[in-house]
Amino acid sequence: MTRLDGKVCVVTGAASGIGKRIAEVYAQAGGLVAIADLRLEAAETVARQIRDDGGDALAVAMDVTDEAQVVDGIARVIDHYGQVDVLVSNAGIQIVNKLTDFSLADWKKMLAIHLDGAFLTTRECLKDMEQRGEGGAILYMGSVHSHLASRLKAPYVTAKHGLLGLARTVAKEAAGYGVRANVICPGFVRTPLVDKQIPEQARELGIGEDEVVRNVMLKDTVDGEFTTVDDVANVALTLAAFETNALTGQSIVVSHGWFMQ
Template sequence: MNRLDGKVCVVTGAASGIGKRIAEVYAAAGGKVVIADLKLDAAEATATEIRDAGGDALAVAMDVTDEAQVVDGIAKAVAHYGRIDVLVSNAGIQIVNKLTDFSYADWKKMLAIHLDGAFLTTRECLRDMETRGTGGAIIYMGSVHSHTASKLKAPYVTAKHGLLGLARTVAKEAAAYGVRANVICPGFVRTPLVDKQIPEQAKELGISEDEVIRNVMLKDTVDGEFTTVDDVAAVALTLAAFETNALTGQSIVVSHGWFMQ
């Protein structure tokens, strides 16, 4: 089994959904987890659950689009645990709309959360990793939409494609001090983010919610199944525990065969 004994792992957007499950799996594998989330009370609740289960967790408030909050949050993590070994840049939202109906404000909001947030958290964690020179892992939460596109998701698809470029650049720049950078690309995971999209897409496309699930979301999977948070967390654990530059600059698709590369 992959182990993270003593490794300090920052997970953004970790109060719920995929991020929460990754944090739980990391803690169960011996990692010390920093629950970074926009909502401090929700982050505290998740951290308390992990501690109650025997894990080690710290909650920090972090709007990943706010440079000062990211700098402060990572500084608090380093002050508390002494180092950062793993970053999972997971915070994200979804706004569904036709390109011609997208407001510029919504476009900028989407790119800020997914790309600016990834840059800011990466920069702060890498500064610690570079100073220590003992290695580390940066993991970005991409999507099948890092490789393909769907209607109504222009900024999301654009941002998720962008994470591939960031990861590959980090992989080259940070290799000298043993830091790996990779992207996890899940298919549709049944989280509140996806549940919210089902009625939205049904309305936009003029079809039923069941048809959205069967004919849009899961149409190209091999088994008609949603990807689970456990599926994604298992890959995140493997990437965090992998110790050499043999596995860096890659994207790993976890989608029940929806997208194959």
């Protein structure tokens, strides 16, 4: 099994969904995991579950759009564990709407969580990685929408495309001290985020919820299957453990063949 023994791993949005599963898999592989989430109580529950299962985890309150909270949160992780070796910038939300009906506030909120959050957490973790010069891995949770567009998701698609540029820039800037940056691009994963979209898209498109799943979300997969949190977590483990600059600046698509590159 791929191992992360002793590696300190910060996962944002880790109190539920994909982030939670990545944190669990990292802990099972020997990683020391910081569960960073807007909801501290939920983060503490996940951290406690990991510790009960024999892992090592710390809960950290973090609104990734709040610079002070990010600075303080990463500092707390470093104070507790001594360093940061892996960052998974996973925190995200979805708002579905026609572009002409999108409010500027919702547009800014989407970009702030996905892009400002990625920038702020990257900056703080890179400071430690650069100072120590011992390498590291930064992973961004992109999407198939980092490569394709869909109706009703203008800010989400824009933000997920933006993560490709950020990862490639980090890969160039941080290569000298052994830090790799990559983007994981899942297809539709059956999380609460996706469950919320199904009725929203059904209303906007004027079709049934089953049709949204079958003919919108899974239409172009090779097997009509949702991507699973385990699918994504296993790729995140491989990327976190990969030790050379041979694999950096890349987007790895995990989508049951929905998008092929």
